[in-house]
Amino acid sequence: MLAVDVGGTGLKAELLGPDLAPLRTHTTPTDADRGPDAVVETILRLCADLTATAPIPVAAASLAVPGLVDAEQGIALWSANIGWRDVPLRKLVEQRLGITATVVHDLAVGGFAEARIGAGAGVADQLFIAIGTGIAGAITAGGIPITVGHGQAGEIGHVIVEEGGPLCGCGAYGCLEAISSAAAISRHYADRSGTKRSTAEIATRLGKDPIADEVWAQAVQALSRALVSYVSLLAPSIIVIGGGLAESGPALFEPLRAAMAARVTFQSLPTLVPAKLGARATVIGAGLLAWDKLNEEATE
Amino acid sequence: MLAVDVGGTGLKAELLGPDLAPLRTHTTPTDADRGPDAVVETILRLCADLTATAPIPVAAASLAVPGLVDAEQGIALWSANIGWRDVPLRKLVEQRLGITATVVHDLAVGGFAEARIGAGAGVADQLFIAIGTGIAGAITAGGIPITVGHGQAGEIGHVIVEEGGPLCGCGAYGCLEAISSAAAISRHYADRSGTKRSTAEIATRLGKDPIADEVWAQAVQALSRALVSYVSLLAPSIIVIGGGLAESGPALFEPLRAAMAARVTFQSLPTLVPAKLGARATVIGAGLLAWDKLNEEATE
Structure with a gap:
């Protein structure tokens, strides 16, 4: 093969x-x-x-x-x-x-592989979300990968999380991707600090650099908003996070879990796990x- | 039976x-x-x-x-x-x-019936959304009704459309249901005008009553935001709208179609139709x- x-x-x-x-x-x-x-x-x-x-x-x-x-x-x-x-x-x-x-x-x-033999193996209802330069997802519902139309399904990066927010590459304003992607985090950090840094560098500055804290918190909040909206729609039992940003580990997962827990009301909180297959x-x-x-x- | x-x-x-x-x-x-x-x-x-x-x-x-x-x-x-x-x-x-x-x-x-023999008959990817006292949806993807877990899937009324927006019955702030449901439209109208009116009455006052215009436009914008986010995620070819608010007909459908058309960028715009089975x-x-x-x- x-x-x-x-x-x-x-x-x-x-x-x-x-x-x-x-x-x-x-x-x-x-x-x-x-x-x-x-x-x-x-x-x-x-x-x-x-x-x-x-x-x-x-x-x-x-x-x-x-x-x-x-x-x-x-x-x-x-x-x-x-x-x-x-x-x-x-x-x-x-x-x-x-x-x-x-x-x-x-x-x-990629999402199919994670759902079949990776971090989501055996889970019928799950979202795989890759956060890198852009943000996109792969949806599994009732054990079936949802691949609607011509691969357009799963574009969670273009869920609108902030009306009138930053301009997205797709031409709309306030898309998740324009706030929480690795590219957006670096860009917002550079806009406010005048220094270009990778998300890995920004993550190591958390707690010591107020601009890093602010940009990171904004990204986590926007992400939690989109993911809780997804939970209301499709009630996944697990969300698998891949892409470059997932490599930040606890710096991403801990505040994201807390932000989602603070947002849900009647919804069941899914487990958040990093992708396994890299x-x-x-x-x-x-x-x-x-x-x-x-x-x-x-x-x- | x-x-x-x-x-x-x-x-x-x-x-x-x-x-x-x-x-x-x-x-x-x-x-x-x-x-x-x-x-x-x-x-x-x-x-x-x-x-x-x-x-x-x-x-x-x-x-x-x-x-x-x-x-x-x-x-x-x-x-x-x-x-x-x-x-x-x-x-x-x-x-x-x-x-x-x-x-x-x-x-x-209800959504299953609309998808099988009603307004969505024969369409593989569709959303049925009922807008009444509350707002909820029934999702069909790849021809299969998505009924995840214990009937929790499809809760589009709790997609967050306005961070820090009005308090929803579920306990969260800024849910779609808290802005665009028939109950929310009546409540917001009463809050601003001091007069309690049904959504049917409010719809007939459009173009003549600035408070009706404002409340209605806010509801339509929030609805378009949630529906376009849904389109990014699940790319339906049709959205069937039922519930009491759908009975407003063109007063709802025309501005909603325009608002969605103004929002989409790469996404294909689905057809919006009223439910058939009432x-x-x-x-x-x-x-x-x-x-x-x-x-x-x-x-x-």
Whole structure:
């Protein structure tokens, strides 16, 4: 099984064994500014190289891409970060490699992996939320991953948490992403202090730097507002937090748990846990989905 | 089929034919202040009377109740309006009538009926939202009604739309229900004008009464904020609006459509439509679910 994680900054292809352990890993920069055609060509070459040198036969390829995806047709519909539109990736990979390919949504499969074998394993109702440059989620309800339409579901980063709040990359004001993403926290810190720092640096300054405290508290409050609204709608028993910000650990989880506990009234408070699979969640999810598909076809 | 709609103010029992048309209808006030035992006794008597005088054999009873419900065990867990807690309704009805009974959540089955044969028929991803004294929703995702846990899912009335906003009945501040429910609109109008009016009266004063305009616009804006946040999360293709406020028609739907259109950026705007089944949605949904269950058991 070949699993590819197509990211805005890097491409990662892994040759996975049946136990999902990586037999080989190739990575290369995406260099999106070369244009979408060049990126697609790099993806195809990466797949071909890894397949040609594989120590075991490669049964299928699974490509996880960002933005909007038509998983049924195998088309990468749109990505702001990569700058492509309507790329028939499945067909291109199948033609080049001569094996079955699937195209899936990166965040959805990352959440799927956490829900199936990661921090949320065995929990029927859960939210996976990735907080990094942006914020997005993957919803599991009644044991079923909710992937409505073309991968648009789960856009919790665009829940409006502050009417007339900061401008978001999507063009709206007061989206969660514009306040609580790692990028927004760094930006708000720089705006107020004049110094650019990463969220990891800001987290270590908590309790000593009033601007850090203020920006962090604002992000945690906005996050608690969005998550409690989510709890009212979908009553998850667990919320799994991944992405760069989750690496702040207790500096994020402790005040967030307290803020959510202070907000809920009739709602049951879900457990908050960090993601388990880390940066490999996407390739693992892509691999899992492709194995499932192969097994289904084999039993049909 | 006997279908019972247990409401905070009234109890309605219908004897339904296989086409879901009402063969007989009995209604009686709930009089919740008599205490939960008396309410339960009235429900049981209503069921027994209707069964005894039925012109056709009654195969099963389906009871739709408000609040929290354990549908699997047939227990009405809790309702603030009726004041009961842990009532084993299914067992009580089965013992009294000697027929199979099911206990379901009133709003969830109302939404289920609208999604199956009402305004949302055939649409895989939709939200049914009832706006009356309170606000609650029933979610359908990927063609499946989402009834997480004990009927808690779909509590869109408690999405936080205004940090530090008006106090909600649930104890939190700034919930949608505290701004946009029919009760909240009347209350805010009375607070500002000194005159108590229904939402129907307030709607007819729009364009002529600045306080009506202001209160109405505030409710519509809060509603658009919650619905667009819902759209980001679950990307419905249709939103069905029921409950008393939906009867305002264009006075509600036109400004709400405009407010949502002004808010969305990357999201696809869902169609907004009024509910079709009106006050019978709950008994129809209860009947449909019970027929489904009988059919499943028959084919097993």
